[in-house]
Amino acid sequence: MALLDVVLQVGAGVFALLVTAAVLVVGPSRLRTAPRTVRANARAVAPVFIALVVVLAANGVIRDIGVELSWLIGLNITGYIHAIEGSTVAFVQSFATPALTAYFGFVYIFGYVFLLVFPLAAYAMYEESRPLRVVLFAYITNYGVGLLCYILFVAYGPRNFMPDMVQPLLYNSWPQAQLLTSQVNVNTNVFPSLHTSLSGTVALLAWRFRGVYPRWTPVAVFLGVSIAVSTMYLGIHWATDVAAGALVAFASVEAASRAADRQERGESLMPSRLRELRE
Amino acid sequence: MPQSSPSAVRRRAVLGTLATGVTALSGGCVRRLRTVAGWRSANQVSLDIKTVPADADPYALRLARQVAAWFRAAGIDAQVTPMASEELLRQVLVQNDFELFVARLPDQFHEPDGLYSLLHSRFADAPGWQNPFGYANLDVDDLLETQRTTTGAERREAVYELQRSIARTQPFTLLAFPDDIRAARTDNYRNWRTADLNSPLGYLSLARSDGDATPAAGASTLNGGDGTVRATSNSNSSSPITSSTATPTLTPTATPTETPTRTDGTTGASEARTLRTATTDKRATENLNPLSVEYRRDGLITGLLYDSLGVETGDGVEAWLAESWAFSGGGNAPSASVRLRPDLTWHDGESLTAEDVAFTHRLLADTSMETGTTTEDEGDTRIPAPRFQGRNSLVADVRATGTHTVEFDFVECEPKLATRAFTVPVLPKHIWQERTSRASVSGIEIGPATEAIVTNNIPPVGSGPFAFAQNTPRESLVLERFDEHFLFEASTEAGFPAQPPEFERLSVQVVGSDMTAVEMVADADADVTGTTVGASTVPRIGRAPDLELLVGRSETPFILGHNAGRPPMTNPRFRNTLARLVDQSFLVDDVFGGYARPAMSPLAGTGWVPDDLRWDGENSVTPFFGTDGELNADRAREAFRDAGYQYSDGKLLEGN
Numbered sequence: 001m002a003l004l005d006v007v008l009q010v011g012a013g014v015f016a017l018l019v020t021a022a023v024l025v026v027g028p029s030r031l032r033t034a035p036r037t038v039r040a041n042a043r044a045v046a047p048v049f050i051a052l053v054v055v056l057a058a059n060g061v062i063r064d065i066g067v068e069l070s071w072l073i074g075l076n077i078t079g080y081i082h083a084i085e086g087s088t089v090a091f092v093q094s095f096a097t098p099a100l101t102a103y104f105g106f107v108y109i110f111g112y113v114f115l116l117v118f119p120l121a122a123y124a125m126y127e128e129s130r131p132l133r134v135v136l137f138a139y140i141t142n143y144g145v146g147l148l149c150y151i152l153f154v155a156y157g158p159r160n161f162m163p164d165m166v167q168p169l170l171y172n173s174w175p176q177a178q179l180l181t182s183q184v185n186v187n188t189n190v191f192p193s194l195h196t197s198l199s200g201t202v203a204l205l206a207w208r209f210r211g212v213y214p215r216w217t218p219v220a221v222f223l224g225v226s227i228a229v230s231t232m233y234l235g236i237h238w239a240t241d242v243a244a245g246a247l248v249a250f251a252s253v254e255a256a257s258r259a260a261d262r263q264e265r266g267e268s269l270m271p272s273r274l275r276e277l278r279e
Numbered sequence: 280m281p282q283s284s285p286s287a288v289r290r291r292a293v294l295g296t297l298a299t300g301v302t303a304l305s306g307g308c309v310r311r312l313r314t315v316a317g318w319r320s321a322n323q324v325s326l327d328i329k330t331v332p333a334d335a336d337p338y339a340l341r342l343a344r345q346v347a348a349w350f351r352a353a354g355i356d357a358q359v360t361p362m363a364s365e366e367l368l369r370q371v372l373v374q375n376d377f378e379l380f381v382a383r384l385p386d387q388f389h390e391p392d393g394l395y396s397l398l399h400s401r402f403a404d405a406p407g408w409q410n411p412f413g414y415a416n417l418d419v420d421d422l423l424e425t426q427r428t429t430t431g432a433e434r435r436e437a438v439y440e441l442q443r444s445i446a447r448t449q450p451f452t453l454l455a456f457p458d459d460i461r462a463a464r465t466d467n468y469r470n471w472r473t474a475d476l477n478s479p480l481g482y483l484s485l486a487r488s489d490g491d492a493t494p495a496a497g498a499s500t501l502n503g504g505d506g507t508v509r510a511t512s513n514s515n516s517s518s519p520i521t522s523s524t525a526t527p528t529l530t531p532t533a534t535p536t537e538t539p540t541r542t543d544g545t546t547g548a549s550e551a552r553t554l555r556t557a558t559t560d561k562r563a564t565e566n567l568n569p570l571s572v573e574y575r576r577d578g579l580i581t582g583l584l585y586d587s588l589g590v591e592t593g594d595g596v597e598a599w600l601a602e603s604w605a606f607s608g609g610g611n612a613p614s615a616s617v618r619l620r621p622d623l624t625w626h627d628g629e630s631l632t633a634e635d636v637a638f639t640h641r642l643l644a645d646t647s648m649e650t651g652t653t654t655e656d657e658g659d660t661r662i663p664a665p666r667f668q669g670r671n672s673l674v675a676d677v678r679a680t681g682t683h684t685v686e687f688d689f690v691e692c693e694p695k696l697a698t699r700a701f702t703v704p705v706l707p708k709h710i711w712q713e714r715t716s717r718a719s720v721s722g723i724e725i726g727p728a729t730e731a732i733v734t735n736n737i738p739p740v741g742s743g744p745f746a747f748a749q750n751t752p753r754e755s756l757v758l759e760r761f762d763e764h765f766l767f768e769a770s771t772e773a774g775f776p777a778q779p780p781e782f783e784r785l786s787v788q789v790v791g792s793d794m795t796a797v798e799m800v801a802d803a804d805a806d807v808t809g810t811t812v813g814a815s816t817v818p819r820i821g822r823a824p825d826l827e828l829l830v831g832r833s834e835t836p837f838i839l840g841h842n843a844g845r846p847p848m849t850n851p852r853f854r855n856t857l858a859r860l861v862d863q864s865f866l867v868d869d870v871f872g873g874y875a876r877p878a879m880s881p882l883a884g885t886g887w888v889p890d891d892l893r894w895d896g897e898n899s900v901t902p903f904f905g906t907d908g909e910l911n912a913d914r915a916r917e918a919f920r921d922a923g924y925q926y927s928d929g930k931l932l933e934g935n
Contacts, residue, residue, distance in 0.1 A: 002804045064752075071366050079358045156361045160332035164341050164870075168333075168792065175798035178791035187334050187791070188363070 003179045010109055010180065017114040018121065025216045026122050034125045044129035048136040048263075055140050059147055066151045067186055076154040077191065078161055081240045088239040089158040090165040092232045104230035105170050107223060109177060111230075112195055115202050115223050122213060130260060131209045137256035138201045142194065145248050150189040157190040159235035166235040192244030193237040199224040200249030208253070321925070321932040324847060325356040328839070329370060330381040332361040334792045335559060337813025341870045342454050342837055343381040345908075349860040353904075353915040354931035365562055368573035371840065372665065373406045375413065378848065380840045381454070384881065386477065386577060387669065389834040391438045391887055392696055395423045396669025398450055403844075407572045407665030413844035414450035416851075427673075427692040428611055434693075439889040442880040446892060446900040449854040454837040455867050455875040456883060461829040462800045462820045463807040468554065468782070471829055476807070479582035480590060480777050483744060483766075485554065487781045554782040556809030557799035561789040564756045567747065568736035569704045570646070572665040576810075577835070583758060583785065584741035585704035588617060588636065590776055596698040597776045600631070600705060600742070600765075606694040612675065613694045617701070619683040620765050625707050626739075626746040633679035638708040640700075643671040646731040648715040662729050673700040710740050745785055756787040794819070801826055814872035830874065836881060847933060852922045858901035860915060865908030 022031065030037070042049070116139075123132035159168040171178045185194075203224030210217040228245070231237035237245075330336075330343040343359045350357035362370070370376045385408060388397045396402055400420050402409035422444065425437040463471040468485045475481035566574035569581040588604075589596040598604065601617050608614040623631035641648060645661040664671075673696070676688040689697040714731040717724045738747045744766055745758040760783045770778045788805060790796045793812035799805040801823045811833075812820075820828045839861070841848040848854055863877035876883070879892045879900055891899065904918065905911040916926055925932045 002799060002802055071363065076360055076362060079360055083358075154362070156332045160334055161340065161359070161361055162344060163333040163337075164344060168794070171792060171794055175792075175795040176802070178795040182791040187332065 002176050003183070006176050006180045010113060013110045014113045014117065017110065018118055021114070021118055021216075021219070022121065025118075025213050025219070026125050030125050037127055038124045041124050041126070041129045041132050045133045045136060048133055048140075052136050052140050055143050059143055062147060063150075063186070066147065067188065070151050070154050070188065074152055074154040078155045081155060081191065081238050082161060085239050087162070087165055089232050089235060089237075090162070092229070092239075093166060093169070093235065096167075096169060096233070100233070101169050101173055104226070104233045105174055105177070107226045108170060108195070108230040108234055108236075109180070111223050112199065112227050115199055115220065115227065118216075119202055119205065119220075122216065123209075126212055130264065131205070131212055133260045133263065134209075134253075134256045135202075135205055137259045138205065138252045139198070141252035141255050142197050142201060142248060145252065146189075146192065146194045146197065149192055149244075153191050154188050155191040155238075155241075156188060157236045157241075158232075158238055160187055168235050170234040170236065190237055191241050192248055193228070193231050193241040194245065195231050195237070196228040196242045196245030197248035197252070199227040200246050201252055204249060204253045208257075321927075321934075323354070323356050323930040324924075324933050326350060326358075326378050328357065328359045328379045328381060329367055329377050330359065330361060331364050331367055335364050336383075337793050337815065338457060338837065338870055339381050339383075342839075342866060345866060345870060346381070346454075346839055346861060349862070349910050350857070352910045352912050353860050353919070354912075354926055354929050356930070364560065364576075365573040372408060372411050372572050375406075375411075375842070375844070377840075377842050378845055379842070381837060382840065383457075383835045384451075384838050385575075386834045388881060389885060391426050391434075391441070391882065391885075392699060393669060394441065394445075394881065395427065396672065397881075398445065399423050402668065405663065405665075405668060407668065409665070409668045412450040412841055414448075415843070416444065416448055416450075419444050419448075427690075427696060430693055435887070438882075438887050439892075442882060442887075442889065442892055443900075445881070446879050447855060448851040449841065449858045449901065450843060451841060452839040452854075452858045452861055452901075453863070453878050453881060454839055454861065455863055455871060455877050456836045457811075457833055457871055458814075458874040458876075459811045459829075459831045459833045460814065460817060460820075460874060461808045461811055462797045462816070462823075463827045463829055464800055464803065464805075464825055465827050466803075466825060467806050471807070471827055475831075476829070477577055477579065477833075477835075478591075479579060479743070480592070482554070482579070482583065482785070483777045483780045485781065552782060553784040553786050554807075555786045555788065555805040556807050557788050557790050557796040557805035558809035559790060559793055559796055560810050561753045563787060564750050564754060564789055565752045566735040566737070567739040567750075568732075568734055569706070570643075570664045570666055570732055571735075574735075575666065580756070580758070580787070581704065581739075581741075582743070583745040584739050584743045584747065585706070586742045586744075587702045587704050588619075589698060589701035591702055592776045595695065596701055597774075599776070600636075601701065604698075604701070606697070608688075611691040613689050613692070613697055615687040615689070615694070615697065616680075617685045617687060619685070620769070621683065623742060623765060624763055625742050626761055627707075629707065629709055631705070631707070631742050632682050633685045634682075635708045636685045636705050637677040637679040638712065639703065639706045640671060640674050640677040642706065642711055642715070642731060643667050643703060644674075646715060646729040647717075648712075660727070662727060662732070665732060667703045670699050670703050673697050705742065707740050707742075744780060748784065754789055758785040758787075759783065797826075814874040817872070817874070832876075832884060834884065836878065836883075838881075847924075850922070853919075853924070855901060856915075856918045856922050859904050859918065860910060861901075862903040862905065862908050862910075863898060864896075865903075869908065 119135050120132070123135055126132070158166040203221045206213075206217045206220035228242050232239055232242060328343045328347055330339045333340050340359065340361055347357040347359050367380065367382065371380045371382070387393050396409045398410055398412075398414055398419055400410070400415035400417070403413045403415050419441060422437050422441040426434050426441065429437060459477065461476060465471070465488060467488055469488045470484065470486050474484045560576055562574040562576065563580045567581060567584065568574065569578065569585055575581065586600045588599060588601040590599045600619060600623060602620045604615050604617040606613050606615050617636070619631070619633060619636070625631055643664045646664050647660070647662045673689050673692055674687060675690050678686045680686050687697075687700070689700070711731060714729065714734055716730055718728045718730045718733040719725065737750060742764075744761055744764045746761040748757040748759040750756045760780055766775075766777055767779050769775050787809055788799065790799055793808070793810070793816055796805070796808040796810065797812055797816045797819055800808055801819070803825070817828065820826050841854050841857070843849055843854070867873065867875045867877050877894050877898070879894060879898055880888050882888055883894070897903070904914040919931055920926065924934060
C-alpha cells in the first residue's frame with residue numbers, strides 16, 4: 001500500500017531526526033532525568049494537553065464538514081490573492097535546481113513534522129513547565145485560527161491556479177507524497193499557510209526560550225524559515241498565505257504567552273472583564 | 280486617471296447637474312437631471328471564467344488562463360476562478376451563475392441529435408446540460424427539429440447547416456478535442472488497446488493476463504519517452520465488440536477454480552481478482568445518483584451499476600435489457616413495442632419488470648410525478664431530471680402492457696433516432712417512487728428540487744453487471760460483480776454486444792492529481808488510471824517498464840461556454856468576435872503538447888461534418904486575430920468597434 005509506505009518512511013525519518021536532536025540539543029544529563037521531569041510536566045500541563053488533543057480531534061471531524069460548509073458560505077479568494085501578488089511564486093521557482101527541490105521537499109514533509117514534535121518532547125524534559133505550556137497553547141491557537149479561515153475562505157494554491165507558470169515540484173519529484181498530504185488537508189485550504197504559522201510559532205518560541213536550549217534556537221529558526229520558503233518554492237502556497245501565516249504565528253505566540261501567564265497565576269482563562277460581568 | 284476619460288467626463292457632468300439641481304431647484308433642471316442620469320457611464324467589459332483547478336483536470340485551468348490572457352490583450356478585464364468539479368457544474372448547470380466556463384462537453388453530444396438538448400431554445404431555462412448557455416436561435420431550433428424528422432440527404436443537409444450556424448453564432452467556443460491518455464499495467468489485465476475505457480462495455484471487455492502463456496498482441500509497451508510516439512488506438516465505436524473475438528474465451532463459468540470468496544489468503548491472488556483504478560475524480564465516492572448532474576463525469580460507474588434497454592455500440596443501439604423491439608405506427612410519430620428479457624433482477628433481489636421501465640421515463644420527465652394527478656392548489660410544476668432530457672424528449676408516452684412488454688409512443692422522429700431513448704438507465708420503481716417529494720434538509724423543504732435529484736443514492740440498487748459493495752467518501756469506492764446478471768447467459772448469443780467481466784471487483788481509489796495516479800499504476804497499486812491524465816505525464820509513463828501508454832481519440836471536447844443570457848454575451852456578434860481571440864492551434868501545441876485536435880464543429884470526428892467545417896490548418900469561420908498565439912490587438916479592437924463597441928484607454932467598454 002503506497003500510503004502506508006509513505007507514512008512509514010516519514011515516521012522513520014522523523015524518528016531518526018528526533019533521536020539525533022534529543023542527544024545534541026537536550027543533552028545526556030536531562031535525558032537521564034527525563035522520566036521524572038516528564039511526569040512532573042505532564043501533571044502540570046495536562047489540561048492544556050487534553051485541550052490540544054480535543055482541538056486536533058475536532059479538526060479532523062470538522063474538516064470534512066468544513067469543506068462542504070466552505071463551498072456554501074466561504075469566499076473564493078484565489079483570484080484576489082493572484083491580483084495582489086501576481087507571479088511571485090513563479091519568481092521563487094525560477095531558482096529551482098534538483099538539489100534545492102530535494103532539500104525543500106525534505107523540509108516540507110520531514111522537517112515540518114520534526115519541527116512540530118521536537119519542542120513537545122524537548123520542553124517536556126525541561127525542569128520548568130512554562131515552555132511546554134506556551135507551546136501547547138500556541139498550537140491550539142494556530143489550529144483554531146486555521147480552521148476558521150479555511151471555512152471562511154476558499155483558495156487554491158499557485159500550482160493549482162497557474163500550472164503554466166508554477167510547477168507542483170514536490171508532487172512531480174515525489175508523487176506518493178500527495179497520498180499523505182491529501183490525507184492531512186484538502187487543496188482548497190491554503191489561506192493562511194498552517195505550515196508557515198506553526199513553523200513560525202516554533203521558531204519564535206525557540207527564540208523566546210533561547211535560554212532553555214541554546215542549541216535549538218538556530219536550528220528552529222533555520223528550519224522555520226526553510227519551511228516557509230518551501231511552501232512557495234514547491235508551488236503549494238502563495239506568498240500571501242505565507243505572510244498571513246507569519247501573522248498568525250506572531251499573534252498565537254503572544255496569545256499563548258498571556259494565556260500561560262494567566263494560568264500560572266491561577267486565574268481563569270476567561271478575560272477579566274467577562275468575569276466582572278458575571279460577578 | 281486621464282482627464283479625457285469619457286466616464287470621468289460623464290461623472291463630472293452628473294455631479295455638476297446634481298449641484299445645479301440642488302441650488303436652482305427649478306422644474307427644468309430636475310427634468311434635465313433625469314435625462315442625464317438615465318445615461319449610465321460605461322464600464323470596462325469584465326468576464327469571469329470559471330473552471331476546475333489543475334489537480335482535477337490537467338488542462339482546464341491552463342486553457343482558461345490562456346484564453347483570459349488573450350481577452351485581456353483585447354482590452355477585456357478577464358479573470359479565472361477555480362473551483363471543485365461538482366461546484367463548477369452546480370454553479371454553471373444548476374444555478375446559471377456564470378459568465379464563461381471551461382469544461383469538457385459530455386459524450387452524449389457527439390452525435391447530431393445530441394445537439395438537440397444542448398442547443399434547443401426550449402431547454403434554455405432547464406437545469407443540467409440542457410442548453411446551459413441559455414442560447415436561443417430560431418433557425419437552429421428549426422434545423423434541430425428537421426434533423427429529427429428527416430432522413431438521408433435532407434437530414435444530412437440540415438445537420439450541415441446546423442453546424443455552420445453554431446460555428447458562426449458561437450453558443451460556446453470549441454477549444455480542442457483532447458486525446459484520452461491513460462497508463463495501464465499489463466501484468467493483470469490486457470487488451471487495453473481495444474477496450475474503450477470511456478464506456479462500461481469497454482471495461483467489461485478487459486481480459487485477464489494469466490491463463491495464457493503469451494501476452495496479447497496489444498500488450499507491447501510503448502516507449503514514448505520523448506513524447507513524440509503517438510499511439511492512436513481506436514477508442515470509439517465498435518472496438519469493444521471486436522475485442523471479444525481477439526481474446527480466448529475465459530468466462531467465469533468455465534473456470535471452476537475461481538470462487539467469489541477467496542480463502543487462499545494470499546494478497547496477490549485476492550488483488551488479482553480486482554480491477555483497481557486510480558482516479559482524480561472523487562465524486563463517484565460521494566454520490567452514485569444517475570440523475571445528479573453535478574456529480575456525473577461520463578456516467579461510467581453508474582453505467583456499470585445500472586442497465587438500459589439498449590446500449591450504444593457505435594453501430595447504433597443494440598438490445599441489452601430488452602430482448603427485442605419492433606417499431607410500428609403510421610405518420611411520422613413512431614411507436615415501439617419492447618420485450619424485456621425474462622428473469623431480470625435488481626441487486627436487492629426484486630424482479631425488474633416493464634413497470635420499472637415505464638416508471639423511469641415518467642420520472643425523468645417529472646421527478647415530482649405530480650403531473651395529471653395533482654390538485655389545483657398544489658400547482659402543476661414539472662421538475663424534470665437534470666440529465667437525460669435530450670433522449671427522454673423523444674418519448675411522448677410509455678405504458679407497461681405486461682410484465683415484460685412496454686409500449687413506447689415517440690414524438691415526431693425517425694425510428695432509428697428514437698432508439699436513443701432506450702439508452703437511459705432503468706431505475707427501480709420500488710426505490711425511486713419514495714423519492715418524488717420535495718427535497719428537505721433536516722425536515723425543512725428547501726427549493727424546488729425533488730429527493731430524486733438530490734439524493735446521493737448510496738447504496739444504489741441497480742441491475743447492472745456490477746453492484747455496490749462499499750464506499751469511503753472522497754477516498755474509495757468498491758463495486759462487486761453481480762453474478763445473477765443476464766449477461767452471463769446472454770453473452771453466448773450471436774451478436775451480443777459484450778462479454779462477462781473477468782474481474783470480480785472494481786475498486787476506485789481517489790488520488791490528488793494525474794501525476795500521482797500514474798505513480799500508483801507504476802507502483803502496482805492500481806491497474807489503470809481511471810481518469811485520463813495530462814500530456815506532461817507521458818514521458819513518465821514511457822519510462823516505466825511495466826506501463827502501457829494508452830492514447831485514444833476522445834469524443835468530449837473542451838469548450839469555453841458562454842452565458843448567452845448575460846450582456847455582452849447576449850450578442851452573437853460579440854461571441855463571434857470573442858471566438859476570434861482564441862488560437863486553437865496554439866492551444867493544441869502549447870497546452871496539450873500536441874495530444875489534441877482543433878475543430879470547428881462539436882461533431883468533428885463523426886462523419887457528419889461538412890467539408891467547409893473540416894479543420895484545414897486554421898479556423899475558417901472564426902479565424903484567430905494574430906499568428907502563433909500572438910494576438911494582434913489592433914485587429915481585435917477594430918473588430919469590436921465594427922461590432923458597435925467602444926474603447927477607452929485600451930479598455931473595451933460595455934454598451935449602454
